[in-house]
Amino acid sequence: MRSIQNRILCALAGLFSIATLVLLSWTWSTTHHEVEEVYDASLVQFARQFASQLTLSDDPDTLLSSMRASVRQAEAAMPPRTGSEDEYEEGYRSLNTYDPGHYYEQNQGFQVWDTHGALLYSSPSDLQLPAPENAGFDTHTTETAQQQRSYTLYLPRQSLWIRASQPLALRTEVAEEVAEQVLLPLAVVIASLIVAITLTVNLNLRPLKKISRELDQRNSAELSPINSKHLPSELQAPVESLNRMFQRVADTLRRERRFTSDAAHELRTPLAALRIHIERLALCDEQAAPLSAGLNRMERVVTQLLMLARLEPRKSEQLEQQALDGDQLAANLIAELVPHALKRGVQIELINHTAQPLYAEPTLIEILLRNLIENAIRYTCIGDTIIVSLSKEQQNFLISVADHGPGLNAVQKSQVVQRFYRQNKADSEGAGLGFSIIDQIVTLHLGEYQLQDTADEGGLTVQVILPQP
Amino acid sequence: MRLLLIEDDPLLGQGIMLALQARNYRVDWQQTGSAGLQVMQHDSAGVVILDLNLPDMDGLEVLQQARQQGIATPVLILTARDAIEERITGLDKGADDYLVKPFDLDELEARIRALHRRASGRDQEYIEHGDLTINTAAREVKFQNHSMTLGRREYDLLLSLLNAKGRVLTRRQIEEEIYEDDPESNALEVHIHALRKKFGKSLIRTVRGVGYMVEN
Numbered sequence: 201m202r203s204i205q206n207r208i209l210c211a212l213a214g215l216f217s218i219a220t221l222v223l224l225s226w227t228w229s230t231t232h233h234e235v236e237e238v239y240d241a242s243l244v245q246f247a248r249q250f251a252s253q254l255t256l257s258d259d260p261d262t263l264l265s266s267m268r269a270s271v272r273q274a275e276a277a278m279p280p281r282t283g284s285e286d287e288y289e290e291g292y293r294s295l296n297t298y299d300p301g302h303y304y305e306q307n308q309g310f311q312v313w314d315t316h317g318a319l320l321y322s323s324p325s326d327l328q329l330p331a332p333e334n335a336g337f338d339t340h341t342t343e344t345a346q347q348q349r350s351y352t353l354y355l356p357r358q359s360l361w362i363r364a365s366q367p368l369a370l371r372t373e374v375a376e377e378v379a380e381q382v383l384l385p386l387a388v389v390i391a392s393l394i395v396a397i398t399l400t401v402n403l404n405l406r407p408l409k410k411i412s413r414e415l416d417q418r419n420s421a422e423l424s425p426i427n428s429k430h431l432p433s434e435l436q437a438p439v440e441s442l443n444r445m446f447q448r449v450a451d452t453l454r455r456e457r458r459f460t461s462d463a464a465h466e467l468r469t470p471l472a473a474l475r476i477h478i479e480r481l482a483l484c485d486e487q488a489a490p491l492s493a494g495l496n497r498m499e500r501v502v503t504q505l506l507m508l509a510r511l512e513p514r515k516s517e518q519l520e521q522q523a524l525d526g527d528q529l530a531a532n533l534i535a536e537l538v539p540h541a542l543k544r545g546v547q548i549e550l551i552n553h554t555a556q557p558l559y560a561e562p563t564l565i566e567i568l569l570r571n572l573i574e575n576a577i578r579y580t581c582i583g584d585t586i587i588v589s590l591s592k593e594q595q596n597f598l599i600s601v602a603d604h605g606p607g608l609n610a611v612q613k614s615q616v617v618q619r620f621y622r623q624n625k626a627d628s629e630g631a632g633l634g635f636s637i638i639d640q641i642v643t644l645h646l647g648e649y650q651l652q653d654t655a656d657e658g659g660l661t662v663q664v665i666l667p668q669p
Numbered sequence: 670m671r672l673l674l675i676e677d678d679p680l681l682g683q684g685i686m687l688a689l690q691a692r693n694y695r696v697d698w699q700q701t702g703s704a705g706l707q708v709m710q711h712d713s714a715g716v717v718i719l720d721l722n723l724p725d726m727d728g729l730e731v732l733q734q735a736r737q738q739g740i741a742t743p744v745l746i747l748t749a750r751d752a753i754e755e756r757i758t759g760l761d762k763g764a765d766d767y768l769v770k771p772f773d774l775d776e777l778e779a780r781i782r783a784l785h786r787r788a789s790g791r792d793q794e795y796i797e798h799g800d801l802t803i804n805t806a807a808r809e810v811k812f813q814n815h816s817m818t819l820g821r822r823e824y825d826l827l828l829s830l831l832n833a834k835g836r837v838l839t840r841r842q843i844e845e846e847i848y849e850d851d852p853e854s855n856a857l858e859v860h861i862h863a864l865r866k867k868f869g870k871s872l873i874r875t876v877r878g879v880g881y882m883v884e885n
Contacts, residue, residue: 464749464750465722465749465750468749468769468770468771469678469681469722469749469770470678470680470681471770471771472681472684472747472749472770472771472772473678473680473681473683473684474680474771475771475772475773475774476681476684476685476688476774477680477684479688479773479774480684480687480688480691480774483691495771499771528839528841530879531839531840531841531878531879531880532839534837534876534878534879535836535837535838535839535876535879535880535882536837538837538876538879538882539835539836539837539882542884547876548876548879549876549877549878549879550876550877550878550879551877551878552878588878
């Protein structure tokens, strides 16, 4: 169970249950104890009162016989002790207008025994208890019913045992009733406490849920700190740690970007110097050619790495797309690349099938086209004509660059998109990053690109599909 | 022509200076922005080659101050940073052209020539290309030592292509330069055809869909 809320609720529910049980058993035992004391005391009191009556009487035998008569009379007048307490009392009242009586009165028992073990008086008359042997409290189990609690005292002058008794169950019943009275309000209180605690926990965990929602909605590049101002103090510490981590990650990213930009500068200046010196050298020494080729390759790697470094933090939402004259853009770029291509004996043609504008970010499209065409120049064969064509199909703008060189087989097609893969290892100028750059730019524009075999003559055709608004 | 080179990197500065001197330019090389600015104030160079990353002040700052002081010498910026942003800020601050490191010596010289030509408002007096000679002052064209007669547009077109020798001029560029008073004209192909007829097919290369060029 991972939820804090559930843990708190379960722990509290457990604790409440234990507390309730403890409280109930404690209530029950103290109540039972107190009830016992009170009842025992009343037993003593009854016995004494009864004894004092006998002691004061001149003729206890006559008194006892008249008492027996009155018990019989009273018992005859009593309604049967069935049904509820209220029914009994109502029945009683209707029979004895001047003495309404009580349901529990018959629980009270009195007996008078002589020293020979003869029962002289018993109320109620069917109370079955053994003959007393000692004074004091005793507990008996009778045949008919419940256990009885009794108090016995001895009158030495009259040689009589006086005994007051009560069923034991009475006490348990009272204790139970008290406990029941406690149980209901307790249950209500506990139930409402649990509801209240659930709500409170929920309410107080809300900031945590808000933070997790906020973090969920972030994309991977968003590293701004979470506002911790209005958070409870317990959450501020972890959120601040999180913010510090964001800060560190953002710093690392910034340093990385900064590094590529610095590296650009620090690499390009010495490269430029080298190039100038090598070109001067090449004017008088043909052996400088391999130097120049090595330099070309280095320049290209640096340029492409920097392009990639610039592209990678970009996001589709941040593109600055605008309507472009694709024909013009391609023509200018091809014009720039043709002299280079001609040196390799390669020609470039532009075929434009559309007058529709191209919605895209101009600098990225330029980089894309440049990479496509430079790749084609590099990998086609001497004497080839590279065909760049632009067209519009439904909602897509299509750019394709076709050469008629050796082309790529299926395995190579899947390999070229990997970074630093070069189709021709012996080639001295490729950096193996061209397709990574193409892939990045196409993805940024939510488009796709396909590597196909050039129709009819063979070779490689790269087709870029850019969805248009 | 006299050039002012403001470049702090000793290796690159020396390389550019020696290479350009070998091509008959006089080069004044300064290694700080302030020294460069001082030279610009007192001495007029044909073209200033300005590196952006200087030890004492930013190259763009040098450019801005020079322009504020009314120095109109054409400035070619050398930058090692990414081209696109530099181009925009550089051109905004009054640069005439930019070149991203590393660059070809030929490219550098071509830019210098173009800037100088643009600034002085006149073309080279004599242009030679193979068997073709043009006296721009007299608008005379000679091919294999024979004087040729060219129409005005034909002459302008030939001159543009020769001035841009080794580079492709797009149709749009040519149309803006030569047919600006008659934008609807479809005469470009006609004139190209005429020039080829007079000077041979190989003089002008067609880059289909893009434009035309005269190869080196």
